[in-house]
Amino acid sequence: MLTTKHQAMRLVLGEATAKAAIESFEVTRRSINDLPEYFLSVSIARYVQQYYKTFTFSMEDSVSSICKELDLDEGFVERPGKVDIVVRSQQRGFAKHIIELKRGYGEKGHVADIERLADFCMLSPSGHSLSTNYMVMVSAATPYVSKKREAFLLDYINDLYHGNIALKREPVKLCSSLKSTRQGKTKGKPLTGEIWQVSYCG
Secondary structure: OOOOOOHHHHHHHHHHHHHHHHOOOHOOOOOHOOOOHHHHHHHHHHHHHHHHHOOOEEEEHHHHHHHHHHHHOHHHOOOEEEEEEEEEOOHHHHHHHEEEEEEEOOHHHHHHHHHHHHHHHHOOOOOHHEEEEEEEEEOOOHHHHHHHHHHHHHHHHHHHHHOOOEEEEEEEEEOOOOOOOOOOOOOOOOOOOEEEEEOOOO
């Protein structure tokens, strides 16, 4: 079966996450969730750019600048904050996808970033590639916690966007020897990775 572009991006992000998790231990002897988010951001962005030769990227772009670039709803332009990675076309620099990164499993931040990605999906011009965006998450969450969060978010986003946004969570297989070095209750626990795909389906 042929792989669609969006499925391919999800797989590439998974490969990038697994590679970054290994490199963090090799380079720093610390787990990826114990390093500044910038390490994960650069690792993911470079891997995507090397895989898709027609893509480049920018980092820490403000929500308002992206909205102005795409001529999106002015009410959304006023929202504060920055996004972690914007995948862009190599030739003209246009925004193609937004990628948010998480190194923990806090519900508040998870929900906020999924909503932001969904808002971009909803407001993007018809047929625009920005109608599909992604979240890369590396944490020490257990399978039980992950499934519980997925069930909550599926219901929450379905209600909030009236069935116009589809969520897909894909686990990333990380090396079983990788354990969290982050201080606190997650220290010593196995690392897990997830790619969340957020798409407009209305």
